Amino acid sequence: MRRENLTLLSLLLPAGAFFGAFFLLPLARLFLVGASGEGGFAAYATIITDKNHFASLIATLALAAATTATTLIVSGLAGVFLQRNEFPGNAALVAMLTFPLAFPGVVIGFMVIILAGRQGLIGDISLALAGEKVVFAYSMAGLFMGYVYFSIPRTILTVMATAGKLDPRLEEAARTIGASPWRVMIDVIIPGLKPAFISAGAICFATAMGAFGTAFTLATRINVLPMVIYTEFTLQANIAVAAALSFVLGAVTWVVLVAARSAAGGTVAAAG
Amino acid sequence: MRRRGPIFLAQLVFTLFVCAFLVVPVILSMLAGLTVNYFVGIQSGLTLRWVGEVWSGYRDTIFLSIGIALACLACTLVLGVPTAYVLARRQNALARALEELLVMPVAVPGLATALALIVTYGAVGGFRTSWVFILVGHVLFTLPFMVRSVLAVLMAIDLKSLEEGAASLGASFRQRFFHIVLPNCRSGILAGALMVVTLSMGEFNMTWLLHTPFNKTLPVGLADAYASLRLEIASAYTLVFFLVIIPLLVALQVLSQPPRTKSRAKQE
Numbered sequence: 001m002r003r004e005n006l007t008l009l010s011l012l013l014p015a016g017a018f019f020g021a022f023f024l025l026p027l028a029r030l031f032l033v034g035a036s037g038e039g040g041f042a043a044y045a046t047i048i049t050d051k052n053h054f055a056s057l058i059a060t061l062a063l064a065a066a067t068t069a070t071t072l073i074v075s076g077l078a079g080v081f082l083q084r085n086e087f088p089g090n091a092a093l094v095a096m097l098t099f100p101l102a103f104p105g106v107v108i109g110f111m112v113i114i115l116a117g118r119q120g121l122i123g124d125i126s127l128a129l130a131g132e133k134v135v136f137a138y139s140m141a142g143l144f145m146g147y148v149y150f151s152i153p154r155t156i157l158t159v160m161a162t163a164g165k166l167d168p169r170l171e172e173a174a175r176t177i178g179a180s181p182w183r184v185m186i187d188v189i190i191p192g193l194k195p196a197f198i199s200a201g202a203i204c205f206a207t208a209m210g211a212f213g214t215a216f217t218l219a220t221r222i223n224v225l226p227m228v229i230y231t232e233f234t235l236q237a238n239i240a241v242a243a244a245l246s247f248v249l250g251a252v253t254w255v256v257l258v259a260a261r262s263a264a265g266g267t268v269a270a271a272g
Numbered sequence: 273m274r275r276r277g278p279i280f281l282a283q284l285v286f287t288l289f290v291c292a293f294l295v296v297p298v299i300l301s302m303l304a305g306l307t308v309n310y311f312v313g314i315q316s317g318l319t320l321r322w323v324g325e326v327w328s329g330y331r332d333t334i335f336l337s338i339g340i341a342l343a344c345l346a347c348t349l350v351l352g353v354p355t356a357y358v359l360a361r362r363q364n365a366l367a368r369a370l371e372e373l374l375v376m377p378v379a380v381p382g383l384a385t386a387l388a389l390i391v392t393y394g395a396v397g398g399f400r401t402s403w404v405f406i407l408v409g410h411v412l413f414t415l416p417f418m419v420r421s422v423l424a425v426l427m428a429i430d431l432k433s434l435e436e437g438a439a440s441l442g443a444s445f446r447q448r449f450f451h452i453v454l455p456n457c458r459s460g461i462l463a464g465a466l467m468v469v470t471l472s473m474g475e476f477n478m479t480w481l482l483h484t485p486f487n488k489t490l491p492v493g494l495a496d497a498y499a500s501l502r503l504e505i506a507s508a509y510t511l512v513f514f515l516v517i518i519p520l521l522v523a524l525q526v527l528s529q530p531p532r533t534k535s536r537a538k539q540e
Contacts, residue, residue, distance in 0.1 A: 007445055008361060011354035015374075015415070018351055022408050023377055026388035033391045078290050081283040096291045100298070102517050104474035104491040110498055110510055111297035114304070119311060119503065121300060149294065181279055203378075210381020213476040213491070217498050226383050226477075233387065233481075243391060246384035254379040258372065 027250075030243050037240030046241070047248045053228065059140070060225040060249075064208035066144060068201045071151040076197065078152075079159030080189060094160070101153040105146075105213020112137045112146040112218060138219040146214040151207065155200040162196035163189075195264045202260030209253045225249050298514070305508035322508035326497075330509060333493035334516055340403060340489060341472040344410040348468045351411070352418035353461065357453055359419070360426035374419055377412040382477030385412060390481060403487045409478040414471050418464035425460030426453075466521075473517055490516070 035041040047053045082094055103111070116122045116137040126134040136142050166189065174184045190197075212226040225245065233242035305323060309316040355374070359367045377385055386409060394400050434456065438448045454461075476491040483492050490513055497506045 004445075008358045012358045012370075015351040015355040018411070019374065019415075022389065023385070023412055026385070026392040027380075029392040030384065030388035074290055077283065078287040081287050085280065085283075087284075093287060093291055096295050097287075099518075099521070100294050102470035102474050102521060104476040104494070106476050106491050106495045106498060107474070107510060107513065110301060110494070110506065113498075114297040114301045114507075121296065152290065152294065206379050210383065211477065212381070212383050212480070213495070216476075216480070216495060226381060229383055229387075239387075239391065243387055246381065246387050250380035250384040253381060254376060257375075257379040261372075 027247075030247055034240060034244030034247050037238075037244075043240055043244040044248060047245060052223075053245065056223045056225050056228050059223055060209055063140065063144060063147070063224060064205045067147040067151060067208040068204040070144075070148050071155050071204050072197055072201050074148070075152050075155035075159050075200070076190075076193065079156045080163050080193070082156075083160045083163040097156050098153045100149065101157075103150070105150065105211050105215075106217045108146045108150045109214040109217025111149060112142045112214070116142055116145065138222075140222060142218050143215055143222055143224070146218070147208045147211065150211070150214065151204045155204060158196045158200040159193060162193055166192040198260050198264035202257045202264075205260075206253045206257050209256075210249060301507045302511050302514065303507075304503060305505075305511040307504065310503050310507070322504045323511065325505055326509045326512050330488075330493045330497070330512075333488045333490045334512065336403060336487065337473055337490035338516070340407055340410060341469045343407050344414055344472040345465055345468050347407070347411045348415050348418040348464070349461070352415050352464065353422055353454070353457070356419045356422035356426060356457070356460075357449070359423055360431055371419070371423075375416045378416050382409070382413065382475070383481065385409060386478040386481035389478075401484050401486070406479055406482045406487060406489065409482050410472045410475055413475060413478060414468040417467040417471065418461075421464030421467065422457050422460040425457045429456055431456070469520060470517065473520070 034043055037043050039046075047057055078097065082090060082097075100108075100111075114120055116135060118135055118137075120135065120137060123133040123135050126132055136145075170188050170192070171184055174188050179187065210226060212230065215222050215224055215227050216230070226249070229242050229245045229249065232238045232245065303314060304310045306318050306320070307314055307316060308319050308321075359371055389405070389409060390400075393405070399405055431453070434452050435448050438452050443451070474491055475489075476495065479489050479492055480495065483489060488496070494506075494509055494513060497509045501509075
């Protein structure tokens with residue numbers, strides 16, 4: 001038994017060493033650098049006390065929440081539909097919906113520009129229909145659209161995997177006793193998908209909090225926390241503030257994810 | 273399948289709309305990269321001129337990205353598969369805490385991780401300026417995907433009985449690991465590899481801070497192009513990115529297909 005423990009430990013060693021040297025140590029260093037400014041550790045309070053920083057924190061949280069809600073609704077509807085119905089072209093639709101999975105944030109930003117930018121499709125359509133050119137790519141709305149675009153493929157995969165594991169007999173039973181499709185959805189499908197929604201939603205939220213590429217492509221003036229950090233670091237060379245803000249951003253995002261994970265675990269345990 | 277009433281139709285239309293939202297900009301940008309003048313429209317004619325300009329100006333970024341993605345895959349295999357095995361074997365609080373810790377680089381924004389790496393190793397000249405610095409960031413970010421993917425498969429099979437059976441027949445640990453564990457988690461390794469390579473190819477949040485002017489990855493080059501070049505060249509560059517990533521995606525998806533269809537068939 002002890003020999004086995006030793007073997008397992010030695011298997012863990014390479015990853016542990018890498019992780020310690022390149023993640024834990026740097027993060028600890030970042031924490032100290034965050035306090036290396038004039039105010040010391042008070043720098044960590046500026047995210048609340050500094051009016052601009054606080055405003056961008058709130059804006060980032062609101063954007064992430066809106067992205068998560070929209071993505072879950074859209075992917076939930078489309079994912080369950082595709083998992084449940086066999087029809088010609090089904091596989092092609094699934095491929096299309098999961099295909100942007102590999103797109104980096106910068107490319108998503110460019111897709112938003114193509115859709116809603118100055119030469120974009122939405123602008124052309126609105127010009128033809130209403131005589132007015134609608135351009136919203138370079139604002140918070142454009143960023144929101146980009147984040148939803150980015151999150152749909154990831155979420156839909158999780159939803160479809162979970163929907164495939166749901167026991168169809170439960171739905172059959174519900175229908176047999178006369179439940180409407182709506183009631184089946186509320187009482188059977190959504191509770192069954194809850195763990196998927198929580199875990200995929202948490203990832204959505206975390207990505208929207210910390211993503212940087214899309215905002216970088218669209219406009220540097222969008223007031224979200226990652227852009228503020230980037231500006232502090234590069235343009236102001238204010239490394240202490242950038243470090244403190246990014247440490248706080250990382251902590252907030254991580255706490256949200258852990259909370260969601262334990263919530264998902266809780267429901268799983270309750271169901272079991 | 274039996275009743276295809278208005279609900280089916282409404283869902284279908286909705287799903288088609290979502291597909292269009294995802295696919296239309298991709299097609300438009302591809303066209304833009306091949307159009308002589310996008311402002312005038314497709315009637316201005318098609319050309320490969322923009323793609324040629326991208327190839328001559330930016331092909332280094334493509335090769336660097338592919339190289340980093342493959343190196344990243346190798347690293348996550350070596351580091352991730354044994355880790356997943358240990359986590360599957362030891363289902364206790366410590367293992368769960370370790371897993372939580374390993375997933376942190378995904379939860380913590382790339383910007384923060386990159387800043388942390390820079391304030392710690394930024395002064396190490398040769399390291400800071402080499403592509404390995406970018407690789408470190410990519411491995412941190414993609415490792416959890418490999419670990420989780422392999423772990424999910426290992427948890428689904430009865431690893432303990434398989435290994436005990438082999439051990440009772442006198443198989444050494446090494447034999448068990450290579451002949452029992454690895455073949456059984458092949459589907460997880462493939463799925464993990466798919467995620468690792470695609471995520472590494474597209475990683476920008478960290479790479480933008482970690483790169484140097486001599487080490488530009490494909491997404492970094494794209495950001496440059498979006499910021500400074502005309503729409504047609506930016507589109508052509510995006511087209512090249514799609515051409516690189518799509519065969520990769522298809523190949524890896526085909527590779528990971530058999531187990532998925534099998535499990536699907538079982539359910540029906």
